[in-house]
Amino acid sequence: MQNNNVLKFTKEIYNKESIEETIGDYKEHCDMKLSENEDYFLLEVLNYDKTDEEFIDEVRNYVLEGCL
Amino acid sequence: MEKKIKFKINPKIITKEILFRVCTLYIEKVFIFIDFIDNYWQLEFTTMSSSKLQDIEGIAGEFKNMLVSEELREYLSADTRVVKQMIVSKALYGAGHDDQFDGTVASNDSLLGVDYKKPQEQIFDEDFFEDEDNYLEDPLGIAVSWTQKTGKEKKVKPIK
Numbered sequence: 155m156q157n158n159n160v161l162k163f164t165k166e167i168y169n170k171e172s173i174e175e176t177i178g179d180y181k182e183h184c185d186m187k188l189s190e191n192e193d194y195f196l197l198e199v200l201n202y203d204k205t206d207e208e209f210i211d212e213v214r215n216y217v218l219e220g221c222l
Numbered sequence: 223m224e225k226k227i228k229f230k231i232n233p234k235i236i237t238k239e240i241l242f243r244v245c246t247l248y249i250e251k252v253f254i255f256i257d258f259i260d261n262y263w264q265l266e267f268t269t270m271s272s273s274k275l276q277d278i279e280g281i282a283g284e285f286k287n288m289l290v291s292e293e294l295r296e297y298l299s300a301d302t303r304v305v306k307q308m309i310v311s312k313a314l315y316g317a318g319h320d321d322q323f324d325g326t327v328a329s330n331d332s333l334l335g336v337d338y339k340k341p342q343e344q345i346f347d348e349d350f351f352e353d354e355d356n357y358l359e360d361p362l363g364i365a366v367s368w369t370q371k372t373g374k375e376k377k378v379k380p381i382k
């Protein structure tokens with residue numbers, strides 16, 4: 155089960171540049187820490203508005219959009 | 223209330239390029255997340271509260287149809303790519319040169335990127351293009367006009 159705050163992006167699809175760009179674009183809305191393992195980029199999302207139910211989905215969508 | 227749907231796509235059937243192309247069409251309609259699990263693309267669609275499209279199953283079905291359609295289009299396009307490159311190369315070459323086209327096309331995937339000045343791959347018999355008549359041959363009689371066939375002018379009904 156994926157922790158709500160840690161987003162896993164498979165390296166098969168997502169690229170690091172797009173994630174880094176997302177971190178920059180969302181810096182006013184939350185803090186993000188990027189790490190990686192063999193198969194995934196791990197993006198920890200901190201201090202975001204948890205009342206916004208779509209926030210995490212929006213971030214994931216934004217990262218994908220950068221890869222397309 | 224957000225709605226989610228998950229489904230798998232086989233990467234042996236649908237390539238990453240096609241998947242990305244179709245995702246581009248839907249990324250502003252639904253939230254899309256893609257994972258790669260057990261050698262399958264695992265897609266997750268979530269409805270957007272700001273979007274009128276809330277029939278998540280319908281969207282997913284449409285998305286899958288689009289994947290198949292794009293993959294088929296790509297397959298057919300690849301099948302006729304050489305012929306299309308030959309036609310474009312011939313047209314471009316003919317526009318700027320009086321001498322004969324040498325029957326070669328550039329091995330570039332993009333039609334617009336065809337470099338007709340630097341042929342890289344010989345794919346046609348040069349003799350074919352050296353003989354102008356090859357273009358004028360019409361063994362099936364398709365190019366014969368109606369007047370040539372019947373020997374009389376076609377009557378046009380006057381407009382009342």
